[in-house]
Amino acid sequence: MDYLDIRKNAYIDAITLSETGKVVSLWGRVPWEIVESFGFKAIYSYGIDKDVTIDYDDNNYCDMLNSSFAYLELGKCPFMFSSKFFIVDDYCKVRYEKLKEKTEKEVYIYKENDYKSLIKFLEEKSGKAFNRELFDELVEKSKEISKLICKLRKCDVDEKRIYEVEYFSKFIFDINKRIDFIKSHIDDTQRDKDTVKIQAGAGIYKKISGLVKEGYFCEGEYQDIFTKEGFEFIEEKYKEFELIPDLVINNCSLFDMKNKYISY
Numbered sequence: 001m002d003y004l005d006i007r008k009n010a011y012i013d014a015i016t017l018s019e020t021g022k023v024v025s026l027w028g029r030v031p032w033e034i035v036e037s038f039g040f041k042a043i044y045s046y047g048i049d050k051d052v053t054i055d056y057d058d059n060n061y062c063d064m065l066n067s068s069f070a071y072l073e074l075g076k077c078p079f080m081f082s083s084k085f086f087i088v089d090d091y092c093k094v095r096y097e098k099l100k101e102k103t104e105k106e107v108y109i110y111k112e113n114d115y116k117s118l119i120k121f122l123e124e125k126s127g128k129a130f131n132r133e134l135f136d137e138l139v140e141k142s143k144e145i146s147k148l149i150c151k152l153r154k155c156d157v158d159e160k161r162i163y164e165v166e167y168f169s170k171f172i173f174d175i176n177k178r179i180d181f182i183k184s185h186i187d188d189t190q191r192d193k194d195t196v197k198i199q200a201g202a203g204i205y206k207k208i209s210g211l212v213k214e215g216y217f218c219e220g221e222y223q224d225i226f227t228k229e230g231f232e233f234i235e236e237k238y239k240e241f242e243l244i245p246d247l248v249i250n251n252c253s254l255f256d257m258k259n260k261y262i263s264y
Helices: 004-018 032-036 063-073 078-082 093-102 115-126 132-154 159-171 175-183 230-237
Strands: 023-027 041-044 085-089 107-110 195-197 211-213
Touching: 004 023, 004 041, 004 078, 004 159, 023 032, 023 078, 023 093, 032 041, 032 115, 032 132, 032 230, 041 159, 063 093, 085 093, 093 107, 107 115, 115 230, 132 159, 132 175, 132 230, 159 175, 159 211
Parallel strands: 023 041, 023 085, 085 107, 195 211
Antiparallel strands: none
């Protein structure tokens, strides 16, 4: 299977959905479970792609931001193009300040895992009250996805394939189909693996020797066997980690680890 086809199909779905004003771009560790409880479709739209930066004039940041800003300002990302607004976390000041400069769309900064303020903002944007029942359903599905990812990571499956399933499955908008897709890659085999904590794996995971783990820093979802419910789950999944990555994206402004840089 060409996993890129999943994202290509999602491009078409996002453009179609854009007519409803329900597409939202997420940059960083933002609880999609809350966003989608308002009927929005939350899409992680960052990029790590060297080719898109060739014709871009403002390559003054880390490789991920250079690529993401190029996609944004050159109009080459259907997800960003289709989005009504952006939600970005406060992990990287350069990211959220420059994003606000580079788009005319509204940018909401998700600060310090303050989900109450996020809910208030989304109530204003959607004109709807928070749907607690739908939120609880999405939390349970999110917990199931995380449990399945953790199980997949233990299988005797190529490390790069595991990351492809984890990353590209996010672009299957139907969550039940997303769950079925992940399940289809899990078997009864097991193998120990070396893990590599990184800020974001998309675009560079093929260069990494080991099992990519993200969701601790500026991008990706933290996956674990979660037992808490509702907002306690949000507090646990999107908490701040006092960790140092094993590899650092080239020219990152937050970590000075020159001997551990990885470039696209």
